[in-house]
Amino acid sequence: MDYLDIIKQSLSKEAARLISVSDKIWDFAEVRYEEKQSSALMAQTLEDSGFEVVRNAGGIETAFVATFGKGQPVVAFLGEYDALPALSQEANTNCYSPVENAGNGHGCGHNLLGTGALAAALATKACIEELGLSGTIKYYGCPAEEGGGGKAFMARAGLFDGVDVAFTWHPWDENLAYNARMLATNQIKYLFKGKSTHAAFSPHMGRSALDGVELMNVGANFLREHIIPEARLHYAITNAGGNAPNVVQSDAHVLYKVRSPKMHQVREITERVKDIARGAALMTGTQVTMEFDAASADLIPNVTLASMMDEELSKFGPVTFTDEEKAFAQSIQATFSDEEKRRVEKSGKILSEDLTAFRKEPDFLNGSTDVGDVSWLVPVGQVYIATCAWGTAPHSWQMVTQGKSSYAHKGMLLAGSVIAASAVRALTNPALITAAKEEHILQLEGETYNSLLPEEAQPRPLNRK
Secondary structure, eight states, rough: OOHHHHHHHHHHHHHHHHHHHHHHHHHOOOTTTTHHHHHHHHHHHHTTTOEEEEEEEEOOOOOOEEEEESSSSSEEEEEOOOOOOOOOOSSSSOOOOSTTTTOOOOTHEEEEEEHHHHHHHHHHHHHHHHHHHHHEEEEEEOOOTSOHHHHHHHOOOTTTTTOOOOEEEEEEOOOOOEEEEEEEEEEEEEEEEBBBBBBTTTTGOOHHHHHHHHHHHHHHHHHHHGSSOOOEEEEEEEOOSSTTTTTTOOOEEEEEEEEEHHHHHEEEEEEEHHHHHHHHHHHTTTTEEEEEEEEEOOEEEEEEHHHHHHHHHHOOOOOOOOHHHHHHHHHHTTTTTTHHHHHHHHTTOOOOSOOOOOOOOOEEOOOOOTTHHHTTTTTTEEEEEEEEEEOOTTTTHHHHHGGHHHHHHHHHHHHHHHHHHHHHHHHHHHHHHHHHHHHHHHHTTTTTOOOOSSSOOOOOOOOOO
């Protein structure tokens, strides 16, 4: 058998176990740095399969590294398993129905992402054993991709040192070899402190922290006109000072997220946002302190690996779906907004059963990922595989409800197959790795990795206050 046959046979045998792992992680729905059950399940599955596992990797409780093989080259698989807050939703239903009020949900499909990468690791291990290949494979259990910058902290700990190339994937509504840049980002919490008093008897004696937050937001809204168009500035008021309007609010907090194509741009915009916060505090007679939350680097593409992955994706071909699966997907599309429905109608797609043509010129996606931090250190290749109805918005209840669907499972196993095949190509073709590394140097354009994490920054669980 060749490597493709071994991968197909391996994942056919492992399919039921992998689907069970994915569905359990969907059920756990643990948010950033709280993924204790999810990471334990993944680590134990790999250990049971013959991998040597190091838990608490880099001093991060829910990170781990699983290794199999020996020698060079070293090929990495990047897995994720964190959920999102306030996206609780029942599975396999076409109406909004939270399992738990304000509970968590897998709105970005990371239960599938982590398990698809796990599938790749198991299938690649089978190829190493049956074909007698040399080299080392490593599965990285990466927590807190959603706003926590897990891989940035793992990179700072040196966990990716010695890796030659890395592979990962993402659940999507299309099938493609991913070749795009993404935005660098950071998050900082601004804590305003004022003085409470009775809002009617003695308002002049109070200093409203909420006024400080509101004025900061006004200033940030004006700033948006004077930053580059590609940059993004988001905020969430995490503490509005309480529920009593007759009390001047003594404490109020706002969390700001800055995004821009380059890390130095994020730093520059962040300093301007900090000045706005200080100005708001001066205007309101309050004090403001700043707490760093998380950050991730911009994503560096690698056309060499992306084009190779496109070749492997073409060998497997897209998933085909049953009439029942298409009917459920169509019922999900019926819940979309009018604007989303117009896009669906124009595309004519229910579930993607084709491959998106590969583009050698890197595209640009207005999102962020901590895969970016890894991509500054080693060449990274990715595929995006259809696991949801076409047009499904990420971070939506519709995405959550499809996370345990039969077509999501099919896409997950296809992703694992393509990544495993790509890993075998890397293990058996030194020239491919050399070319990827040479391109990596060119893509960096003379820059070196300078993490957005301050030296004192530590992994922080989800900031709920």
